[in-house]
Amino acid sequence: MKEVIVLDDVSRIYRMGDEIVYALNHVSLCIYDGSLTSIMGPSGSGKSTIMSIIGCLDVPTYGHVLIDVEDTSGMSEKDLSYIRNRKIGFVFQHFSLLPKMSALENVEIPLLYAGVRPKERRERAEEMLVRVGLSDRMKHRPNELSGGQKQRVAIARALVNNPRLILADEPTGALDSTTGHEVMELFHGLNEEGKTIVFVTHDRSLASECQRIISIRDGGIEDDGL
Ligand SMILES: Nc1ncnc2c1ncn2[C@@H]1O[C@H](COP(=O)(O)OP(=O)(O)O)[C@@H](O)[C@H]1O
Ligand SMILES: [Mg+2]
Numbered sequence: 693m694k695e696v697i698v699l700d701d702v703s704r705i706y707r708m709g710d711e712i713v714y715a716l717n718h719v720s721l722c723i724y725d726g727s728l729t730s731i732m733g734p735s736g737s738g739k740s741t742i743m744s745i746i747g748c749l750d751v752p753t754y755g756h757v758l759i760d761v762e763d764t765s766g767m768s769e770k771d772l773s774y775i776r777n778r779k780i781g782f783v784f785q786h787f788s789l790l791p792k793m794s795a796l797e798n799v800e801i802p803l804l805y806a807g808v809r810p811k812e813r814r815e816r817a818e819e820m821l822v823r824v825g826l827s828d829r830m831k832h833r834p835n836e837l838s839g840g841q842k843q844r845v846a847i848a849r850a851l852v853n854n855p856r857l858i859l860a861d862e863p864t865g866a867l868d869s870t871t872g873h874e875v876m877e878l879f880h881g882l883n884e885e886g887k888t889i890v891f892v893t894h895d896r897s898l899a900s901e902c903q904r905i906i907s908i909r910d911g912g913i914e915d916d917g918l
Contacts, residue, residue, distance in 0.1 A: 694725040695761065696857055696888050697746050702755035704741050704911075715741040716752070717911040723890060725856070728883040729917070730899035731892045733908035739892045740861055742908065746890065747780050747859045748772045777805050781850025783860035783891075787842040789834040795821060795845045796830040802853045820848035824878060840871035847878060858882065860891035864898060876901065 704716040715738050723729060723746070733739050744750035745757060748764060751772075757764045759775055767775075776782075781802075789798045799817035808816070821830050824844040834842050843863060850858055860879070864872030876898050883889050899905045904917040 695722045696725050696759070697721075697723040698756075698758040698761075699742075699745065699752075700756040700758065702745060702752040702757065704738075704745060704750065705753040714911045716745070719755075719908075719911070719913055721906070721913065721916060723857075723888060725888055726883070726886055727888055727904060728879070728902045729890045729904045729906060730902045731890065731906045731908060732894070732896070732899050733914070737908045738911040739908060741911075743859050743861045743890070743892060747782060747857075748775050749782075777802060778853055779855050779857060781847075781853070781855040781858045783843070783846050783850050783858065783863045785862040785865040787834065787839075787846045787866075789842060789845055789849075791834050794831050794833055795826060795837065795841075795848075798834070798845055799848045799852050802849060806853055816852055817848070820852045821845070823851070824848045838871075839867050840874060843867060843871075843875050844878070847875070851882070856888055858887050858889045858891075860889070862892050862894070864893060864895065869895075872898065 699719055699721040702716055702719045703714060706713040706715055719742065731739050731742065745752055759779060764772065796817050799820055800813045803813040803816060818830065821827060824847050826841060826844050829837060829841055864875050867875060879889050879891065893899050906913060906917045907915040
């Protein structure tokens with residue numbers, strides 16, 4: 693099996709005055725191409741930290757992160773932002789949409805950063821919104837959409853640059869359970885099309901629909917689910 697992400701003995705330490713917090717403590721982990729993985733663990737156990745590090749939004753204090761067998765240690769911020777833009781799509785609990793922009797404009801943002809021209813941007817963003825079932829909501833702003841619709845916009849935005857890897861930190865955490873299951877259906881469909889997906893959840897029934905459940909506790913892997 694091909695590895696998309698490897699964490700090799702990763703620690704992430706926060707210093708708060710005199711206090712030292714090991715948000716991650718010697719974590720080693722592989723995520724394989726085409727897999728669907730959930731991460732579970734109590735609040736404060738390091739789930740968001742591990743997602744940020746997998747997604748190159750944050751870098752380890754110690755250890756190495758390999759993306760497509762390329763070590764990211766020592767990469768410049770420019771190289772890391774290129775990886776984030778092209779290889780990874782992010783979905784967050786609270787959607788992180790820009791409030792003054794329409795659904796369509798929100799989905800176009802990663803394409804803007806990638807230097808795609810306006811006409812193609814619009815076409816690709818529309819295609820993605822159709823893909824997530826929002827063809828009739830493209831001109832709506834976030835405050836004119838339901839929670840589930842906002843998360844679909846965020847998923848369309850995560851997908852629009854055609855990344856191999858989708859990272860979702862509690863994507864259903866702000867949704868009711870029916871809407872949460874609908875969002876999960878979307879992830880299952882994307883996984884069947886070949887996307888590698890890692891998501892954090894507190895919902896054991898959603899987690900158990902995955903091939904693999906990673907359990908983390910106190911910044912360490914309790915069970916890597918393999
Ligand atoms: N920016 C930060 N500064 C200091 N400590 C942090 C910071 N971010 C997270 N932590 C600490 O790291 C630990 C893991 O946090 P986090 O990864 O957000 O956990 P989870 O997502 O599982 O709730 C917690 O103890 C948290 O307080
Ligand atoms: Mg978190």
